Amino acid sequence: MEYVLLGLLALRGQTIYELSKNMKNTVALFYSDSLGGIQAALKKLMDKEWISCIEIVEHGKLKKVYSIEAPGREQLLDWLRSPIPIDKLKDLAVARLFFLGLLPAADRTRVLESYAASLTEMHRHLTALEIQAALMEPEIPEDKRDIYRCQMLSLRYGVDQYAFSAKWYAELLQNMREGGGRSDGSLHGA
Incomplete structure (x- = not known):
């Protein structure tokens, strides 16, 4: 989660509530967005001095705004450049x-x-969400277009993944209703 938070903070400084909201709206497909998890990860990042925090008063309320620091940006870029590991699919x-x-x-x-x-x-x-985000594309500043395109690709992955899974489980249910089900795990008779 630390690198996800660094990525979000590389986009702009944010409060913990903004980070939580942005995670729910963006990376929650592949990362937990619990407030406790975010708080713990922010503490680790602060201890490593990869991020900083300033307190501001806005509308009479004290807010902590977290920002990425140069060492944190270097760590984020190193992580982004590193090979993507092939890991076991973890699907509950x-x-x-x-x-x-x-x-x-x-x-x-x-x-x-x-x-x-x-x-x-x-x-x-x-x-x-994908349709809504596509409507915003003309408003994206030129220097942010590559960021936007990659974010749209991760959203497209989610759309495709859920489409595949929904279809797969619908076929499984249909097969079960028809009394099918082969010991080799296939959904359809050969």
Whole structure:
């Protein structure tokens, strides 16, 4: 999470609440956005002197605004330049699917229907965000276009990932309803 926060702070100085809101609206697809996690990561970054904090009074309220410092920017750029590791896919839904056979068929169907509906709803939400963000493109200053394009690519990844997952689970449900299900794990008969 530390590098995600450094990235957000490289865009502009922000309060913890702005960071939390921006995480929810941007990187929450691939990083937890809990306030406690953000606070802990900000403390680590402060201890390393990669970020700084100033207190300002705005509308009679004291706010702490965090900003990236030169060492933090160097660390962020080093992280961005480093090879992207191929890691095991960590998907809690797949772990649950692995053990779902322990449930009675009716319960399995209910769980999978609920999950498939959630995937479809998230896909709709991300598609709407993508459309909304595309409408903002003409307003993006030229010096920020590369940042915007990469952010749009991560959003496109989310749209495509949720579309794939929703379709996959819908096919799984259809196969289960038709009494199918092969021991080799395929969804369709060969």
